[in-house]
Amino acid sequence: MAIDEIAVLGVGMHQWGKFPGKSFVDLGVHAAKKALDDSGVEWGEIEFISGANTVRNGYPGWVSASTFANALGFQGCQLASSYAACASGVTALSIARAQILSGICDVALVVGADQVDKGMFAPVPGERPNDVDWLRFRLMGLSNPAYFGMFARRRMALYGDTQDDFAAVKVKNSNHGAQNPNARYAKSFTIDDVNASPVVADPLRLLEICSTSDGGAALVVSSLDYAKKKGIADPVKITGVSTVSPVYPNAIIDMPYFASDSWATAGDESHTFKNQIAQHAYNEAGITPEDLDFAEVYDLSSAYELDWYEHIGLCEPGEARNMLHNGDTSLGGRIPVNPSGGLGAFGEAIPAQAIAQVCELTWQLRGDAYGRQVENAEIGMSINYGMFGHGSSVIARK
Amino acid sequence: MAKIRVPAVDDMFTMDFTDPRLIGGRGVSSQSYYFPKSLSGADPRCVNDDQREEVYLSSVGKIWSYTSADYPPALPYQISEPFEPFLICAAQLEEENLVICGQMMPGIDINDLDVGMDVKIALDVLYEDDEYEYIVWKWDLA
Numbered sequence: 100m101a102i103d104e105i106a107v108l109g110v111g112m113h114q115w116g117k118f119p120g121k122s123f124v125d126l127g128v129h130a131a132k133k134a135l136d137d138s139g140v141e142w143g144e145i146e147f148i149s150g151a152n153t154v155r156n157g158y159p160g161w162v163s164a165s166t167f168a169n170a171l172g173f174q175g176c177q178l179a180s181s182y183a184a185c186a187s188g189v190t191a192l193s194i195a196r197a198q199i200l201s202g203i204c205d206v207a208l209v210v211g212a213d214q215v216d217k218g219m220f221a222p223v224p225g226e227r228p229n230d231v232d233w234l235r236f237r238l239m240g241l242s243n244p245a246y247f248g249m250f251a252r253r254r255m256a257l258y259g260d261t262q263d264d265f266a267a268v269k270v271k272n273s274n275h276g277a278q279n280p281n282a283r284y285a286k287s288f289t290i291d292d293v294n295a296s297p298v299v300a301d302p303l304r305l306l307e308i309c310s311t312s313d314g315g316a317a318l319v320v321s322s323l324d325y326a327k328k329k330g331i332a333d334p335v336k337i338t339g340v341s342t343v344s345p346v347y348p349n350a351i352i353d354m355p356y357f358a359s360d361s362w363a364t365a366g367d368e369s370h371t372f373k374n375q376i377a378q379h380a381y382n383e384a385g386i387t388p389e390d391l392d393f394a395e396v397y398d399l400s401s402a403y404e405l406d407w408y409e410h411i412g413l414c415e416p417g418e419a420r421n422m423l424h425n426g427d428t429s430l431g432g433r434i435p436v437n438p439s440g441g442l443g444a445f446g447e448a449i450p451a452q453a454i455a456q457v458c459e460l461t462w463q464l465r466g467d468a469y470g471r472q473v474e475n476a477e478i479g480m481s482i483n484y485g486m487f488g489h490g491s492s493v494i495a496r497k
Numbered sequence: 498m499a500k501i502r503v504p505a506v507d508d509m510f511t512m513d514f515t516d517p518r519l520i521g522g523r524g525v526s527s528q529s530y531y532f533p534k535s536l537s538g539a540d541p542r543c544v545n546d547d548q549r550e551e552v553y554l555s556s557v558g559k560i561w562s563y564t565s566a567d568y569p570p571a572l573p574y575q576i577s578e579p580f581e582p583f584l585i586c587a588a589q590l591e592e593e594n595l596v597i598c599g600q601m602m603p604g605i606d607i608n609d610l611d612v613g614m615d616v617k618i619a620l621d622v623l624y625e626d627d628e629y630e631y632i633v634w635k636w637d638l639a
Contacts, residue, residue, distance in 0.1 A: 297567065
């Protein structure tokens with residue numbers, strides 16, 4: 100496929116957590132200023148802002164690019180605001196990339212931030228019996244952790260995984276994130292800590308399910324020529340972006356649906372979206388899973404991380420727990436997964452999360468990931484997906 | 498006086514308490530199954546011919562997976578205080594090759610469940626008010 104690359108000139112984040120005195124705009128502006136500082140690009144030089152929207156902060160959240168542009172000071176650049184649930188950040192990045200590669204602009208700011216109420220995510224209020232997201236709550240109380248619980252229980256039945264295997268993922272990621280200054284929970288947890296927390300969605304416990312967080316993240320991205328003109332000889336480069344939809348039939352139930360597609364006339368029972376997201380990113384980058392040095396995957400739950408090892412091709416189905424226990428996916432292992440600490444250490448700030456993953460790719464590839472550096476990191480992948488069928492993956496290289 | 502039983506949602510299941518059925522769709526040309534009939538995504542091979550006929554889906558299936566809801570779900574789930582934790586099951590219909598979620602009938606112990614077990618569709622009260630009982634499908638041990 101051979102898509103041209105773009106450069107990551109700067110990255111910035113606001114720490115994840117709960118910041119009741121601040122708005123999502125404050126968090127996004129904080130991240131944007133850090134990314135600008137990191138890049139050496141002046142605010143007035145930015146030609147395009149790609150905003151990842153939040154649907155939980157009223158109108159300003161639905162027009163995030165103009166909201167952030169106004170807060171930084173309107174300077175007449177072009178704008179786009181987009182929403183794709185958890186994939187919003189990479190959707191915003193893909194729009195910026197298209198602008199850059201088509202020559203419409205040379206340098207762009209990608210930014211997303213969120214502030215949410217405490218507790219589980221809930222659908223948008225109202226009475227909407229034609230909306231499966233509304234119906235799953237109304238008809239059966241099918242909240243997000245219930246999906247994570249069912250995926251985990253399915254692993255136990257198919258592959259013999261145990262609750263302690265899942266808890267070990269949380270322990271690993273907490274160790275990775277223990278020194279990450281942007282993490283919400285920068286501390287190590289033990290298996291006993293995990294097992295002492297209450298069950299939320301059997302077999303998963305509270306410490307194994309990602310929490311809802313506030314946070315903000317931003318990137319300054321540009322053409323390779325622009326980077327050269329700025330005197331940045333060897334920037335981190337984005338070499339693959341995936342924003343694909345599923346290919347019918349999606350045989351594995353995904354949020355927010357309460358039924359799978361039928362595989363009676365096409366596909367098979369393992370036909371799943373998450374493999375397809377990764378495959379497109381690999382195709383664009385012209386690499387295979389063997390080329391990866393590390394990955395940032397969407398560990399919405401501890402068990403979910405193991406699913407990702409298989410979906411992105413690090414191992415065959417059923418072998419994820421062996422990779423985990425061999426230490427392959429720990430720092431110092433063959434292919435560290437979630438060196439940032441992942442969602443287990445951060446929680447989830449929806450429109451900022453996929454951008455934060457790219458921040459981590461960049462720090463790792465620059466060798467700037469203090470306390471969690473993957474040795475000799477040259478190629479990394481981030482992956483997640485947005486509810487209703489938005490793919491999201493990025494491959495970056497040194 | 499007994500409360501009036503009404504479906505919690507229209508057109509997704511029959512109100513026959515002795516032999517309840519989920520109401521699905523079937524593509525007239527593709528023969529693909531859909532549930533719910535009109536709210537599930539289309540088979541892209543049928544973009545020019547997407548007529549779906551109404552079909553009753555199999556009333557039995559095998560457990561694909563299951564979990565518990567130990568914390569109260571958010572609105573619009575209707576909670577009667579005090580909140581009672583419940584179980585959720587996803588069951589695979591063999592003929593249709595379709596996995597459908599639902600709550601498990603109350604009174605079933607999670608330790609008695611296993612992936613692959615036979616289950617059947619049942620009807621139960623989801624929530625109620627002074628006048629009505631709102632009915633939904635659930636999975637029951639077969």
